[in-house]
Amino acid sequence: MQKLTSPTGRDIELKPVHPNVGVEAGFRRALLKLLREVHEDISSAVLAAYRVDPPATATDADPQFGTFWSSSAWNLQKIFKAKIAAWQGRLETLPGLMAKAFMGSAAGHANRATMSALKSAGFTVRFQMSPVERDAIQGSINEQVGLIRSLAEKHLSDVQGMVMRSVVAGRDVGGLAEELRTRYDISARRAAFIARDQNNKATATITRARQDEFGLQARWAHSGSGRHPRREHVLADGTVYDPAEGCLIGGKRIWPGQEPNCGCISLSIIPGAGREGRYRGMSEKMRTASLARSRSITRKRAA
Numbered sequence: 001m002q003k004l005t006s007p008t009g010r011d012i013e014l015k016p017v018h019p020n021v022g023v024e025a026g027f028r029r030a031l032l033k034l035l036r037e038v039h040e041d042i043s044s045a046v047l048a049a050y051r052v053d054p055p056a057t058a059t060d061a062d063p064q065f066g067t068f069w070s071s072s073a074w075n076l077q078k079i080f081k082a083k084i085a086a087w088q089g090r091l092e093t094l095p096g097l098m099a100k101a102f103m104g105s106a107a108g109h110a111n112r113a114t115m116s117a118l119k120s121a122g123f124t125v126r127f128q129m130s131p132v133e134r135d136a137i138q139g140s141i142n143e144q145v146g147l148i149r150s151l152a153e154k155h156l157s158d159v160q161g162m163v164m165r166s167v168v169a170g171r172d173v174g175g176l177a178e179e180l181r182t183r184y185d186i187s188a189r190r191a192a193f194i195a196r197d198q199n200n201k202a203t204a205t206i207t208r209a210r211q212d213e214f215g216l217q218a219r220w221a222h223s224g225s226g227r228h229p230r231r232e233h234v235l236a237d238g239t240v241y242d243p244a245e246g247c248l249i250g251g252k253r254i255w256p257g258q259e260p261n262c263g264c265i266s267l268s269i270i271p272g273a274g275r276e277g278r279y280r281g282m283s284e285k286m287r288t289a290s291l292a293r294s295r296s297i298t299r300k301r302a303a
């Protein structure tokens, strides 16, 4: 493992590695494709059954059993049972393939961006995957598999709940179709969130692996985007931390991108030659101050 140090003695901050919007869009498209397939499969079956055998309205409900036990309710339950079972089979394998493809492109992008940032700082290096990185990537894939599965499964169960309520309410087929579209939009927003959040997390995981590999220091950078930034993340902007430990925020050690919807990133710093150990044992406040000092010296020298 090669630890990098700045030959000039001054810290070198690398160009930031941002999550790639193209990678996010690709994952979002894949998630929406799956969701649309699930949605069209279940809604076409449900709407067809609903048209053939509409639920009894509240006025002609069976006085003894009510509308819920009508033949249409039974039919619909049977349809859901069959569709859920069929999708369970496909959801055994498909999410794994989707997650691997996404993680491959996210890692590829983050590595290329890091490589180019190192190159413009004058370092030509080779990346090596450590067992720790392999575990981290596998952990991300497992998380994504769970999210993809539950996106599809939750959509099916949400549609089921909604349809059964429609039967009880004696809603007509037009009202049901509209409700189905609303349900789809809710799940589609969830898919977009998963793509964005997982892309932030994947980029952070790879950045952290490279920082670890080359003995780099890290600096928290608030994304500056998002409508509801966390106050503590805005305040943490500029804090230098050890990437192995994480940044101390709100009493916890965390990494950028770890909390849901966190778009913060980690900037990498190549420590000055001969002083690579100087951050060791320093508090974050001291590290940040030390970095700010060396920067103002650099600026003064440059002026």
Ligand SMILES: [Zn+2]
Pocket: 222, 223, 230, 233, 257, 261, 262, 263, 264
């Ligand atoms: Zn954040």
